[in-house]
Structure formats: C-alpha cells, structure tokens
Amino acid sequence: MKTPSGGGRLADQLSIGFLTSVFPTSLLDEVIEVCGCAERRRRALPARLTIYYVLALCLFSDKNYDQVMRLLLNGLAWRSRWVHTWEPPSASAISRARARLGAEPLRVLFYRVSGPVAHPQAPRSWLAGLRLVTMDGTTLVVPETHDNSAFGHPDGAAGLPRVRVVAVAENGTHALIDATFGGSAVEQDTLARRLLRCLESDMLLLARSGSLGFDLWCQAVETGTHLLWGMTGADALPVGRGFEDGSYLSRPVGLGGPPLRVIPLPGTEWLITTLVDPEQASAAELAARYAERWVLDSALAWLCSGRRGPAAVLRSRSPEMVAQEIWALLCVYQAARALSCQAAGHSEALCACARV
Structure with a gap:
C-alpha cells in the first residue's frame, strides 16, 4: 500500500484519522476538564495526546508501545498536515503519562459516546x-504481575489472571x-445488577440466565423493562394457562410479582418472558429474536485479533x-459501531434516492 509522506501505511494513517474524527479534541478537552486532569505545566505527553494513545x-x-506511539504521531501529522521533528517518548515515559491520566477519563469518555443508536x-x-437489548459477559486475560494477581483466576484455575x-x-446495531x-472472582450476576441502571420501560432485555437466578429477574422486572431470558430447567416451573403457539403462563413457587410466560425450545433450553400476551409477540418471534442476540465475546474479538490465544489478552500490568x-x-468498539451504523444509514438513503 502506498506510504504517505508522513511515514507509515495509509491504512494506519486512516485508523488514526478515525480516532480523531470520532473523538474530536473538543470532546477530549471536555473530558479532561470534567476529570480535573489538565496539566499545570507543559509536558511532552499531555493528557489529550495520552488519551489518543x-x-x-x-x-x-x-504493536508494542513504541510502535503505537510512532503510528499515532505519524497519523496525527498526516491528518493535520504538520511534521513532528522530535523523537517519540520512551516506553517508560509513556507508562508514566498513562499513570498520570488514570482510568477515569476513559470511563467518562465511554459514557460520552455510549448509548443506543438504532x-x-x-x-x-x-x-x-x-x-x-442484550446483556452478555466475557473474561479478558491480563498479564501475570504482582498487582494484577488481585483480579484472580476463574474458579481458582491456574493460568493468567482474568477480568x-x-x-x-442494542441487539440490532450492537x-x-x-x-x-x-x-474474575466477582460473580456475573453481581456485575449484572450494576447494569440494571441502564434499563428503560421501552426495552426488551435478552439474556442467557445461566447462574442468574430469579432474584435478579425480580430486580430487573422492578425497573419496568421487559425481559426475555434463556434458561435451563424451566420445565420444572408450574404450568398455567396454555396458548396455541406452545407457550404457557407460569409463576415460580415463592416468586412474587406478575406471572411470566414460558416458551419451550428444541433441546434443553427454554425461554421465559414478561411478554405474557401472544398477540403482542408470538413464541416464534421471540425465539427468532433471542437467537439473534448480541454476544460480547465476538464483539471484542475483532479488536483483539492480533493477540495470540483463545481469549482476548490485555497488555496493562x-x-x-x-x-x-x-x-x-x-x-473504540462503540465508536466503530456508531460509524458503521452511520455508514449504513447513508447507504439506505442512497438506495432510496436511486429508487426515486
């Protein structure tokens, strides 16, 4: 591929252009101001550049730390048409800059760009x-260091610590x-409870219950959202009124709140939902949508495809x-999804114009 005058592959320069387009400097400066991490003195690696890094x-x-910094500086130079003449900072200088920045600005940035787009x-x-919408979980591998050992290992197994x-x-746009x-010692249902805060009454939450018990189900119902969960063992639920589509109403023994609807699936999995009226959504419709649910493993896999191993491996120590x-x-994942949805919207608009 042709190499721009600033150095590096064009694809690399475009990747940096993607970052600066989706995360403009005005947004980063706002995040820096909110988090109170603006520099009091001039630094070779200011907070804004460290966030981009x-x-x-x-x-x-x-790529290693040095290579990423060179790609970033070359990409910024190519995009803004200026040429940097200084040597990229050392790996130790980069680590110190990351430590000064901390995690909070990236957390705030995520909540600035996250949200439904459909x-x-x-x-x-x-x-x-x-x-x-879908709730799902995964684990990420982190380097084995003294500090990272606090993350623990799944089920006490040997190997690298995991988060x-x-x-x-969103199920459609992801x-x-x-x-x-x-x-890894934190149970998935504990983390799931934190996310009940984002649920709205106009949502239908898809999840695979696994170890998630009916306690979490009841808490989710209290948010006012609708639920469609896959689970095993639902055949033990009491059978109430049946419907022509094969589903039936039930209420687990000792469970308060409204009844739920059970939808048998082929095999050992069943669906349970708060949508108790088949006229609102048939068993076939619900089963089809559940089969299309978003999966976090595959969502992050493309970003971590350059790292070896069966699971995504982070590099921080x-x-x-x-x-x-x-x-x-x-x-970065959210930005890529938003950009993809925007491109799809432009494509639909062009198709509509072509039909006129």
Whole structure:
C-alpha cells in the first residue's frame, strides 16, 4: 500500500484519522476538564495526546508501545498536515503519562459516546415497539504481575489472571449502552445488577440466565423493562394457562410479582418472558429474536485479533491501567459501531434516492 509522506501505511494513517474524527479534541478537552486532569505545566505527553494513545493501543493490538506511539504521531501529522521533528517518548515515559491520566477519563469518555443508536425502522432492533437489548459477559486475560494477581483466576484455575466484563448492547446495531467489570472472582450476576441502571420501560432485555437466578429477574422486572431470558430447567416451573403457539403462563413457587410466560425450545433450553400476551409477540418471534442476540465475546474479538490465544489478552500490568485499557477498548468498539451504523444509514438513503 502506498506510504504517505508522513511515514507509515495509509491504512494506519486512516485508523488514526478515525480516532480523531470520532473523538474530536473538543470532546477530549471536555473530558479532561470534567476529570480535573489538565496539566499545570507543559509536558511532552499531555493528557489529550495520552488519551489518543490509549485508544490507539486498542486499534494496534499487535504493536508494542513504541510502535503505537510512532503510528499515532505519524497519523496525527498526516491528518493535520504538520511534521513532528522530535523523537517519540520512551516506553517508560509513556507508562508514566498513562499513570498520570488514570482510568477515569476513559470511563467518562465511554459514557460520552455510549448509548443506543438504532432508528425506529432499523432491522432486528425492535419487537412489538420495544427496543431489543442484550446483556452478555466475557473474561479478558491480563498479564501475570504482582498487582494484577488481585483480579484472580476463574474458579481458582491456574493460568493468567482474568477480568470479568458484562455489558448491555442494542441487539440490532450492537451499540453499547452500558458496561461494567471486576475481578474474575466477582460473580456475573453481581456485575449484572450494576447494569440494571441502564434499563428503560421501552426495552426488551435478552439474556442467557445461566447462574442468574430469579432474584435478579425480580430486580430487573422492578425497573419496568421487559425481559426475555434463556434458561435451563424451566420445565420444572408450574404450568398455567396454555396458548396455541406452545407457550404457557407460569409463576415460580415463592416468586412474587406478575406471572411470566414460558416458551419451550428444541433441546434443553427454554425461554421465559414478561411478554405474557401472544398477540403482542408470538413464541416464534421471540425465539427468532433471542437467537439473534448480541454476544460480547465476538464483539471484542475483532479488536483483539492480533493477540495470540483463545481469549482476548490485555497488555496493562496494574489494575488501574487495566481499567484504563478496558474503558478504551469499549470506547473504540462503540465508536466503530456508531460509524458503521452511520455508514449504513447513508447507504439506505442512497438506495432510496436511486429508487426515486
């Protein structure tokens, strides 16, 4: 591929252009001001540049620290038509700059760019007037260091420490609405409870319950959102009124609140939902939408594809930097989804014009 005059591949320069377009300097300056991390003296690596650098780490996951900094500086020079003449800072200087910045600015940045993006006619994003959203979780591997050992290992297993991440995303666009994370010893339902804050009454939450019990179900119902969860063992639920589509009403013994509707699936999995009226959503419609639910593993896999191993591996060597890197990873993922949806919208508009 042709090399721009600033150095580096054109694709790399465009990747940096993507960062500066989606995360303009005005947004970063706002985040820096909110977090109170503006510099009191001039530094070679100011907070704004450090944020761009942490985001770039996620784009170039197969590059080392020095290589990412060179790509970032070359990309910024190419985009703004200026030429930097200084040597990129050392890896130790980069680490100190990241430590000064901390994780909070990246967390704030994530909440500036996160949120649903589907328009009312977006395919696979709505059912019965409800916005389809999915809650899912995964684990990320972190380097084995003394500090990172605090994250623990799943089920006490040997190997590298892991961080458990849980997120809620739109089912059709895969845009992130909220996310949280903790050490591998933190149960997924504990993290899931934190995300109940993002649920709205016009949503239908899809999830695979797994270990998530009916306690979490009841808490989610109290938010006013509608639920569609996959689970095993639902055949043990009391059978109430049946419907022509094969679903039936039930109420687990000892469970307060409104009844739920049970939808048998092939195999050992069942669906349970708060949508108790088949006229609102049939069993077939609900099963089809559940099969299309968003999956966090595959969502983050493309960003971590340059890192070896069966699971995504982060590079940060302390909990604060791990948190910083995770928020940056979620920011870049969200930005890519928003850009993809924007491009799809332009494509639909062009198609509509062509039909006129």
